[in-house]
Amino acid sequence: MERKTYSLTVFGCQMNERDAETLRGFLDELGYEETEDAANAHLVILNTCAVRQKAEEKVFGRIGRLGQLKEKNPEMIIAICGCMVQQEAVARRIKQKFPFVDLIFGTHNLSIFPELLVRAQKSEETVIDLWSDTPEVVEGLPVARQDNFKAWVNITFGCNNFCSYCIVPYVRGRERSRKPDDILREIKNLVKRGYKEVTLLGQNVNSYGKDLPEKIDFAELLTRVNDETGIKRIRFTTSHPRDFNEKLVKTMARGENICEHLHLPVQAGSNRILDLMNRGYTREQYLEKIALLREHIPHCAITTDIIVGFPGETEEDFAATLDLVDKVSFDAAFMFMYSPRPGTPAAKMPAQIPLEIKKERFARLLELQNKHSRRHNEALLGKKVEVLVEGPSKTDKTVWTGKTRSNKTVNFPGDGISAGQLVTVEITEIKTWSLMGRIHLD
Ligand code: SAH
Ligand code: SF4
Ligand code: F3S
Numbered sequence: 515m516e517r518k519t520y521s522l523t524v525f526g527c528q529m530n531e532r533d534a535e536t537l538r539g540f541l542d543e544l545g546y547e548e549t550e551d552a553a554n555a556h557l558v559i560l561n562t563c564a565v566r567q568k569a570e571e572k573v574f575g576r577i578g579r580l581g582q583l584k585e586k587n588p589e590m591i592i593a594i595c596g597c598m599v600q601q602e603a604v605a606r607r608i609k610q611k612f613p614f615v616d617l618i619f620g621t622h623n624l625s626i627f628p629e630l631l632v633r634a635q636k637s638e639e640t641v642i643d644l645w646s647d648t649p650e651v652v653e654g655l656p657v658a659r660q661d662n663f664k665a666w667v668n669i670t671f672g673c674n675n676f677c678s679y680c681i682v683p684y685v686r687g688r689e690r691s692r693k694p695d696d697i698l699r700e701i702k703n704l705v706k707r708g709y710k711e712v713t714l715l716g717q718n719v720n721s722y723g724k725d726l727p728e729k730i731d732f733a734e735l736l737t738r739v740n741d742e743t744g745i746k747r748i749r750f751t752t753s754h755p756r757d758f759n760e761k762l763v764k765t766m767a768r769g770e771n772i773c774e775h776l777h778l779p780v781q782a783g784s785n786r787i788l789d790l791m792n793r794g795y796t797r798e799q800y801l802e803k804i805a806l807l808r809e810h811i812p813h814c815a816i817t818t819d820i821i822v823g824f825p826g827e828t829e830e831d832f833a834a835t836l837d838l839v840d841k842v843s844f845d846a847a848f849m850f851m852y853s854p855r856p857g858t859p860a861a862k863m864p865a866q867i868p869l870e871i872k873k874e875r876f877a878r879l880l881e882l883q884n885k886h887s888r889r890h891n892e893a894l895l896g897k898k899v900e901v902l903v904e905g906p907s908k909t910d911k912t913v914w915t916g917k918t919r920s921n922k923t924v925n926f927p928g929d930g931i932s933a934g935q936l937v938t939v940e941i942t943e944i945k946t947w948s949l950m951g952r953i954h955l956d
Contacts, residue, residue: 517545521552525573526563528715528751529686530596532666533624534561537595539656540627553583557591557631562598564681566853570598577612584614591634593617595624600685601857602644609640617641621686622648625655647672647687653696663710663934664747664902667700668692669735670716675754677781678792679824679852679860682717689718691726694735701743710902710934711747714739719750720757733765740769746936747902747919748772752779756794758803767810773919774811775845778803779819783838784831787824790863797838804842815845815890815920822879823852823872825863832875839882845890845920847883851876891922891949894941898954899924905933923948 520541524534537559538548552558558580563569577594584590592615599605600620608615617634619627622645634641651671659665672687673680701712714736716722722732732750739748748771753762755778766772778800782788785796807814820835839847851872854861901916901924908915913925916937925948926939943950 517547518556519549519551519554520546520557520559521549521555522559522561523552523576524561525569526561526565526597528666528713529668529671529717530561530563531660532668532715533596533621535657535659535666536624536655537561537627538658542658543656544628544631552580554587555590557593558583559593559595562594562596564598564601564604564685564855566850567855568853570604573598577608577615581612581614591616591631593619593631593634595619595621597621597681597685600644601681603856605642605644609642613640615640618643620644622646625652648690651690651692651696653692661904661933662708664904665704665709665712666715667697667704667712668716669697669714669719669722669732669750673717674721675718675794676792678790678863679821679855679858681855681858684857686717689721689725691722691724693726694723694728694730694738697735698738698742701739701745705744708934709745710936711749712739712745714748714750716750717752718754718757719752720754720759720762731761733759733761736762736765736769736772740771746771749775749921751777753777754794755780755800755803760806763807763810766807766814773921774813775815775817775919775921776807777817777819780838780842781819781821782824782827782831783835784827785834787827787831787834790826790860791821791824792859797834801838801841813920815922816842817846817848817921818842818844819848819850820879821850821852822875823867825852825860825867826865827852827867827875836879836882839879839886843886843889844883845922846887847879849876849879849883887947888944891944894922894949895944896941898938898940899951901926901937901939901951903931903933903935903937918949924951925949926951926953928953 524530549555562573599618605618619630670691672689673683674689676683720732723730783797899918903916907913907925913927915925938954939951940954941949941951
């Protein structure tokens, strides 16, 4: 019998990528096969993101095009899930504007996806199923991972921080931690199957454990992952500067399998803006934490997220961001123009910044950050680094691509190499976003 096929597109962050792996796990069990060919698929799923308006616009455009495909292939089931449709008003708007959509479900009911799919197949009209929150963590869901050498491992779900610009707490619910034993068991199983790297995932990993009956914090969890599982590379994201502390720095310094990379989103360099953002730290406190990290782990790569054009941001506030970027000298930064999210406090703040000014500030920030990224890369010239091979490069199939422990991309030629191997590469050429190298055989 012909196997049913599905096409799955993921927007947004690693949480959504990891959720997509659960969907793939369910679909494997249901006998579906993944296809790139959405036009002829039996099932098309969009796992959506709501963090900025652009992310939402992309999804609306895509649903419109799916409508045309469905006219030619009326049996097709279209499902929209994830953060964007967890907003009830958006889910209702989609149902009204695109009545051909079969199923809309949110971030909290992923665990009953097979049941929702059956309901959508039987229903004449769009099935909307949204839960307002998930009280507990559901363990034991199927998973079909994207890679067979590196894996995302959830440690917390949701967020309690309510940064004033951010939609995530509204669409991902309250913070919940997975039990340490469940996390450790998952990682030990990955090691048995040959995995080399895990990334521990949470919106704010530093608050891990606060809601658990046993006494454990993130630093202690990290120590256990390092000491008990045998995984070669441990990464984690995202750390919140407010909760990032000396205990964690020392844990990172001591744990030989914990990668020398910290992603610590600063968002802004002005204390006035940080306060309006409800971030809970000052630029001075942030700089102190960076100094502490550099003292204990001098070669640690540091990356960040920055928002430009937050409501009320003056030229002076923005200058403080540029100054902080210069002082810290980040290895890399994800930079965003502020995007008002309906329902968040910042969207209602006065003095919204015009797009032209946001663009102009963004360009200045980008130029400054590029200089620092390049400087950090240049420091690696001639050095030998450990690289986890990811596969052939997407842009140039004649070279391999992989990541250093500091999370930098390295491309290099070589024979007899395979994805998932840890190799030593000597850096021979510098580009702003990547490095070229040659395999070093001792
Ligand atoms: N929990 C993580 C990631 C949140 S979303 C953290 O706290 O860092 C990833 C990034 O998107 C944020 O760090 C922020 O820089 C950016 N972001 C979030 N909301 C935004 C908005 N409304 N406009 C522009 N950028 C935003
Ligand atoms: Fe959003 Fe702030 Fe939570 Fe990160 S910590 S997800 S930026 S509210
Ligand atoms: Fe991630 Fe976007 Fe949701 S950034 S948590 S997928 S809103």
